Each structure stands twice: as structure tokens, then as C-alpha cells.
Amino acid sequence: MVCFPHSGGAAGGFRPLAAELTGDLQVIGVQYPGRQDRHDEPVLTDLHELADRIAENLPPALDPCVFFGHSMGAILAYEVAQRLGSAGPAALVASARPAPSVVEVTTSHLLDDEKLTEQVVRLGGTAAEVFEHPEMRALLLPLIRGDYQASETYRPRGDAPLDCALIAVGGTEDPVTSLTDLQAWSAHTTGPFRLETFPGDHFYLQNHWPAIAALLRCAAQPLVGLSLRRLR
Structure with a gap:
């Protein structure tokens, strides 16, 4: 399973999920430039460029596999799957992000530091105390601003739908991703599609790791062993 973090997130954020999946799946967390052990690298503000780099650096033997992306990570998972074609995932789980075809023009990356901080805290991804x-x-604000810019300026390139299974999942009280936004993912695959929801907001998964793990087990082919690795 390859996990793609949200804006401002890092590979380590999936450790609770990796712990839940111990013995079932090998979990690889993608580490974007500009954070944790890659803090000295510039943040990429173009999701297409970032997807290119991830696709080029994925390990060659990932069959069968599942892509799981949360928020910005859902779009990256989709774009990497597009680049891999027939070598892509058997299933894609897109969490808390409108489908690529749902284009909403937002400019949060242009907010001043105070207002950007307020927005990040309001969504619940980072505690105000931080x-x-x-x-x-x-350390965090330039990273978050760069990720927001990448996410907000992203536009799909009109690719054909994927052919893998696709599960859209989100929180019932998410202020930025509606059930209609999630349902729109159905147009992006010719494979099986379903929509799953959990109680909670944009970061609903923080309170539902066991249930998320169960969902991902259903989407995945059983594999032996587990490790959380950081993919550069």
C-alpha cells in the first residue's frame, strides 16, 4: 500500500495506519520534498511535477498494490496512477478531496500568515499550539503555503478514466469536501466504484484508523509482512 499525505503532511502521519495493518500489508509512506528528512529540499508547487517524480521513483515490484491518498494526497495518488497506466494500482482510495473534475478556484495560499494559520487550525490538521x-x-508555514499553492493551482489534463477499483471516502461534516464532490470520483474509473463515509470533519480519519484499516484490507490483495518506509 502506497500512502500519499495531505497538504503540509508527511509520511510519518500514516504510522497509526501502519500499526493497524501490521501483518497484513506492507505500507509505504510517500515523503514529499521540504519536510522531515527532506526538509532541506524546496517544496514543489506543481502537483503534476510532483506526480512525475513520484511515479519515476516508485519501487518496480508493487503488484498488487493499493494507493491511499488523503486530501491533496488523493489527487497525487490519482495522477501517479495515471502515469503508471497498466502498472498502476489495483485499487485507489481517495480520501477527503473533491474529484479531479470538480474544479473550485480557491486562493488560500495567498493569505497572510495569520489568516493561513487560522484556516489550517480550523480544518483540524494541526493543533493551534504548534x-x-x-x-x-x-518551519511549517512556508511548507503549508507551498502545498496549498500546488493543490489550489492543480488542474486535470483530461486523461481517460482509470480502470482500477476506486473508493471515495470522507467525513460527513467535512467543510471542504461534500458527498457530491466525493461521488464525482465515479467518473474517473471504469472499474468498480463505491462511496464510504465516516463521522467527522476533514481529518475524520484521525478518529477512525481501525475502520480505515479494515476498508483498506478489503481493497487490497493480502500480502505478507509490513513496514512503513519513506519513499522519496
Whole structure:
């Protein structure tokens, strides 16, 4: 299973999921430039470029596999699957992100630091206390702003639908991704599609890791062993 983080997120955010899947699946967390062990690399502000790099660096033997992407990561999972074609995933699980065909023009990456911080905290991905530390604030805000720019300026290229199974999943109280937005993912595959929801907001998964793991087991072919690796 290859996991794609949200805007401002990192591979380590999937450790709770990896723990739930111990013994069932090998979990690979994609590490985007600009965070944790890649903090000295510039943040990429073009999702197509980032998808190109991820596709080029995926391990060659990932069959069968499942892609799981949350928020911005859902679009990246989709774009990487497009690039891999027949060598792509057996299933794609797109979490808390409108389908590629749902284009909503937003410009949060242009907000000043204070308003951007307020928005990030309001969505629930990062605790307000984190931004109270000047060092952490200086580290995180450029990273989050760059990811927001990549996410908000993304436009699909009109590719044909995938042919893998696709599951769209989200929180019932998500303020930025509606059930209609999730249902729109059905147009992006000729394979089986279903929609799953959980109680909660944009980061609903933080309270539902066991249930998310169960969903992903159903989407995946059983594999032996598990490790959480950071894919550059």
C-alpha cells in the first residue's frame, strides 16, 4: 500500500495506519520534498511535477498494490496512477478531496500568515499550539503555503478514466469536501466504484484508523509482512 499525505503532511502521519495493518500489508509512506528528512529540499508547487517524480521513483515490484491518498494526497495518488497506466494500482482510495473534475478556484495560499494559520487550525490538521512556537511556525508555514499553492493551482489534463477499483471516502461534516464532490470520483474509473463515509470533519480519519484499516484490507490483495518506509 502506497500512502500519499495531505497538504503540509508527511509520511510519518500514516504510522497509526501502519500499526493497524501490521501483518497484513506492507505500507509505504510517500515523503514529499521540504519536510522531515527532506526538509532541506524546496517544496514543489506543481502537483503534476510532483506526480512525475513520484511515479519515476516508485519501487518496480508493487503488484498488487493499493494507493491511499488523503486530501491533496488523493489527487497525487490519482495522477501517479495515471502515469503508471497498466502498472498502476489495483485499487485507489481517495480520501477527503473533491474529484479531479470538480474544479473550485480557491486562493488560500495567498493569505497572510495569520489568516493561513487560522484556516489550517480550523480544518483540524494541526493543533493551534504548534503555531505558538516561533520556530515551528517559521518551519511549517512556508511548507503549508507551498502545498496549498500546488493543490489550489492543480488542474486535470483530461486523461481517460482509470480502470482500477476506486473508493471515495470522507467525513460527513467535512467543510471542504461534500458527498457530491466525493461521488464525482465515479467518473474517473471504469472499474468498480463505491462511496464510504465516516463521522467527522476533514481529518475524520484521525478518529477512525481501525475502520480505515479494515476498508483498506478489503481493497487490497493480502500480502505478507509490513513496514512503513519513506519513499522519496
